[in-house]
Amino acid sequence: MRFVRVALPVPLGRAFSYTLSEERSVLPGARVVVELGRQKCIGVALETTDAPPPDIPPAKWKPILEILDEEPILPRELMEFLRELARYYLVPIGEVMRLALPVLERKHAAQIEKAHGKRLRAAGRLVQTARARDVPDKELPRLSPQARALLTQLRERGLTPVKNLQETFKSARSIVKRLAQLELVELSETALEEEDRFFAEEVPKDEPKVLNDGQAAAKRAITGALEAHQPAAFLLDGVTASGKTEVYLQAASRALELGRGVLILVPEIALTPQLIARFRARLGDDIAAVHSELTDKAKLSMWRGIRQGRLRVVVGARSAIFAPIRDLGLVCVDEEHDPSYKQEERVRYHARDMALLRARKANAVCVLGSATPSLASEALVTRRKLVRLVLPERAHSGAELPQIELIDLKRFGPGPTQSPLISLPLHRAIEQTLSEGGQTILFLNRRGFAPSYICESCGAIATCPDCSVALTLHRASGERLTCHYCGFTRTSLKVCEECGHSTFLLEGAGTEQIESIIAESFPTARVARLDRDVAGGTKSGPVLDRMRKGEVDILVGTQMVTKGHDLPRVTLVGVLNADTALSMPDFRAAERTFQLLVQVAGRAGRHDRPGKVLIQTRTPDHPALLAAKNHDVRAFVRTELDSRLEANFPPFAQLALVRFEGVDEVKVRDESLRMARVAKAQSPLVEIMGPAPAPISRIQNRYRYRFMIRSAERAPLREALLSVVRTPVVSQVRMSVDIDPQNLL
Ligand code: ADP
Ligand code: ZN
Secondary structure: OEEEEEEOOOOOOOOEEEEEOOOOOOOOOOEEEEEEOOEEEEEEEEEEEOOOOOOOOHHHOOEOOEEOOOOOOOOHHHHHHHHHHHHHHOOOHHHHHHHHOOHHHHHHHHHHHHOEOEOOOOOOEEEEEEEEOOOOHHHOOOOOHHHHHHHHHHHHHOOEEHHHHOOOOOOHHHHHHHHHHOOOEEEEEEEEOOOOOOOOOOOOOOOOOOOOHHHHHHHHHHHHHHHHOOOEEEEEEEOOOOOHHHHHHHHHHHHHHOOOEEEEEOOOHHHHHHHHHHHHHHHOOOEEEEOOOOOHHHHHHHHHHHHOOOOOEEEEOHHHHHOOOOOEEEEEEOOOOOHHHEOOOOOOOEHHHHHHHHHHHOOOEEEEEEOOOOHHHHHHHHOOOOEEEEEOOOOOOOOOOOEEEEEEOOOOOEOOOOOOOOEHHHHHHHHHHHHOOOEEEEEOOOOOOEOEEEEOOOOOEOEOOOOOOEOEEEOOOOOEEEOOOOOOEEEOOOOOOOOOOOOEEEEOOOHHHHHHHHHHHOOOOOEEEEOOOOOOOOOHHHHHHHHHOOOOOEEEEOHHHOOOOOOOOEEEEEEOOOHHHHOOOOOOHHHHHHHHHHHHHOOOOOOOOOOEEEEEEOOOOOHHHHHHHOOOHHHHHHHHHHHHHHHOOOOOOEEEEEEEEEOOHHHHHHHHHHHHHHHHHHOOOOEEEEEEEEEEEEEOOEEEEEEEEEEOOHHHHHHHHHHHHOOOOOOOOEEEEEEOOOOOO
16 A cells, blocks of 8 residues: 655645555646545645555545546646745645646636546647657658658657648648657647637847847856756846846747746736747747736646647746746746735745745756845845846946936925925926927826825824725726725715814825826826826736837836836936835835835936936935935945844844734734744744734734744744644634745735
8 A cells, every 4th residue: 555645725734645556656746636524626646655644543544536647737846846835935735736726727626526537638629749759860760851850840849739830841740640650759639728829919020139248248157057957046136227138038048949948037017018029029939928917718728838848938927936837947037126026915935035946946047137136135145045147237338327316305395386296306307308308207106196185174084994094085087085905995075074074185195196287287298107097917018108109208107117117218217205115114115215216217218318317305315315326236235234134134034924813803912922922932042023913903804913033043933933833823813924024014
């Protein structure tokens, strides 16, 4: 009797063991049907052992009911990666497995669970596919030039539908048949989706650029490691528009030449269309562009294409880290400092950290790129886990880094608009940019019209009934008050709910208000807005296209405007208020602000025309602002690392946040106190901060408490957390563990 350890998609912390008779075998990564409680359930086999499970008496052993896959549904390397991820973040392996399987695959599994006993039939239809067998060149028989050419192509493409070969070879069918008789080619029937064309529009081809010295050296380092087939990790530290993407492209080409797969992670989906177009222009259309807006069917067919090795390049946001890429050779993480790499629900993983892990497991090369590297990556360079590659200059000949000025709002009052957020110097700069025919970007990290709506008489602020948050006034699509945390929306108040007074004050300004002020003050300018209200998901495309075509003069937006867009005509960038980001209750506030400023400044003057950046602030002496002004990443990193060391925060300490939420505040508080004691008792080497109410103490009617665990080393932190996750909480309270937390709110 042997035992198979099976990962099940249930929120329990461990794998389950099932018995398997001697004559059957199951490969790690194959799906199996088993019984869990009284239900049939699909799981993924992890490993087969001879050792019986120590904690289950033989009477309770249960068999594997059915083996669904002869071949692993996930490649071994990916399986091992997922297991390590589960271990690192202390989450059930089954939960992690879910992340790696597309929804339809899971739905499909649900059907099998119901109709257990029916053989798995893949969605889609069967088509004839061919794959070249591994035969050394010198053993090849004499072949016609056509047959030889077809074979060469098959070797490059891996598993290929015969139909697709007919595009190049008219008599592909008969050639393939002949090659199969000679045992040079393997023919099979494979379930493929209906021929999906992922890309509707054609993209003109593009040639590799002649690299400058910095780029060439970076490329050499990366391709050198690829050719040596050794794992390696680099920090591509290049100023904005230094041509980092060009380096990814050329490294990707080389990886493909070497027969290896490529994964490119990008922070935000809004960014992807332009980047994907660049990859297609260079590498062709066999690219999987993974993003959340795809239909489930498209996701499934892409996933299959990747698994079959038909799609060798995957570009996508953080979840693309789970793509079943074959023989992964290169992983690039663009804008590695971006906070959106952290998943903030269920499995709270950080895609940058996991990219390093996955690459190492796959013997692949990992490249983290940024103009403003995270302090985490800087620390890895110091510890020689990352090799720094520097691109010191902008790539486009003639493009210089923009000139940055700090505008002290204590000295400069409002300009002609009367808005305190548009100082006189900024107003003048906008005027001048307009007269020169340049484009302006105005950045304000607050959407809506006004962030607070206050009763003029009693001073009561309109707040969300379910969250401890002020409601934001919106006007662009009808006047309403909205909660930015839970989405609660109401028509704006006619009378104050506290005192019955009927006039209100608006405090502060959001992008809607700035847009309307600007449109009024510059009547000839074409003004547009870019934030989540006008463009959720990938819908930022149209606005950015209008910018690119020169149909917009002034673009007002939230951080959506700061991300890597390449907009050649932008010559002025105004940061309306640098202080909001600086004053966040988060030890990373300075780091985030610095990154944000350098990134948004990086939108200016990317091509021939010089760019100018104005940053408005009340704290013009803040080191993060001064460093941004001087484009001095090194200076910022130095001072910020010093203050982290002094305050004992990452990268010099290990952190985890344990969160509690529930409707009953007393229970939530009591549970957080009890668990904090559990953690402390387990490991005297850790420091517990809290518990305390979260800065936003209530969301969607749930009270929120948390405590932080800090430790110099990872081991004691893990011990403490393990004892916490193994201690049951009362059912009315939800507890979640966030390892290496990024969001402290
Ligand atoms: P980054 O990814 O660092 O922001 P990009 O790769 O987008 O930079 O490059 C910025 C601009 O410079 C792009 O328009 C790109 O086409 C151009 N570029 C990149 N490398 C070169 C090069 N070696 N020669 C000329 N232009 C280049
Ligand atoms: Zn709310």
